[in-house]
Ligand SMILES: O=C(O)C1=C[C@@H](OP(=O)(O)O)[C@@H](O)[C@H](O)C1
């Protein structure tokens with residue numbers, strides 16, 4: 460029997476809270492530091508399941524890492540991409556930010572490796588990435604269903620083609636393109652990457668380009684249609700790299716401020732954040748909240764009167780889930796559009812959110828790539844979380860309803876935010 464957590468009615472969210480380091484930046488920083496020669500000290504690293512999977516995999520590949528006691532600082536002794544073949548499989552849990560970049564980087568390395576994960580990882584597609592690699596690196600094979608992990612990777616044999624031009628489908632996940640961008644400097648040749656289809660979750664590509672620049676690699680972005688490397692790019696350690704607080708994790712507190720009136724000050728993120736999910740604050744503003752941007756924090760307050768919105772949220776796929784529950788505090792209907800890839804994340808998030816919101820009593824329309832939510836009944840229910848950290852975190856907002864809320868299996872937050880409920884309770888009452 461898994462646990463559950465009951466949050467009885469709260470009315471206040473105010474004060475200061477700091478969010479832990481960004482998952483997306485933590486896993487990229489660890490990998491890029493491993494690809495550098497010399498050491499890099501990473502600070503404000505996230506300590507969570509997804510990061511532990513990347514760290515363990517890098518250790519198995521022969522990269523020495525030294526974590527401090529609370530696991531938020533890590534010295535990475537880079538190997539310049541010369542990984543050792545791991546003796547065992549690399550188990551990557553359900554961490555997309557470990558599986559996709561490692562698959563691409565190892566495809567161009569001299570290793571024998573098997574990339575495995577949790578059962579859900581085997582339902583999350585990776586075919587678009589492998590299809591892009593295959594013309595140059597046919598050393599990657601599927602061990603079970605074609606198009607999905609687990610993967611077997613053999614040592615890279617080089618390519619006879621004199622022009623390296625990848626074609627990558629970006630219509631399901633931006634992580635495939637990010638993975639290729641991080642692997643491309645290892646080829647030491649001019650590289651062009653063409654994007655096929657409508658690129659989703661675009662701000663994550665800016666995040667990748669920004670961290671690549673911090674690690675000495677500048678890639679030309681031709682309006683997200685193609686990307687070019689000259690062949691002279693080399694990873695160079697920035698010596699120290701500070702991970703920003705996680706903007707997706709911030710969304711729950713920002714929303715809580717908007718729902719209750721706040722003011723809540725969320726530290727760790729700020730007006731110059733490189734993370735696309737910082738734009739979540741603009742959605743709250745469109746719903747009627749007041750947002751103030753500072754260098755090291757954001758403040759949200761409101762008069763408690765939010766209104767429903769109709770918005771394309773393809774650019775903030777993770778934080779958009781927080782809008783689906785915030786919608787229950789807004790007048791009228793909220794429509795979150797262009798979010799097909801919710802279906803291929805930790806769970807089918809469109810189905811999960813629709814099911815749980817309906818169970819609570821809301822009126823919900825679930826489309827192929829959208830969800831429409833209108834507040835209606837408010838039932839005292841226990842929310843199922845489907846092994847999805849974000850389902851647990853976004854439903855915690857229903858503790859601001861008189862009905863309160865019970866969350867089944869609250870420990871699922873360990874993927875990206877292990878002490879979420881403690882921090883939530885510290886600023887809510
Ligand atoms: O590159 C990244 O760090 C991420 C990209 C997004 O995935 P998609 O590009 O698959 O939408 C996001 O949902 C995920 O949590 C992290």
Ligand SMILES: C=C(OP(=O)(O)O)C(=O)O
Nearest residue numbers: 553554555556777804805
């Ligand atoms: C989609 C997510 O994770 P992943 O990095 O595994 O894709 C997420 O954190 O919401």
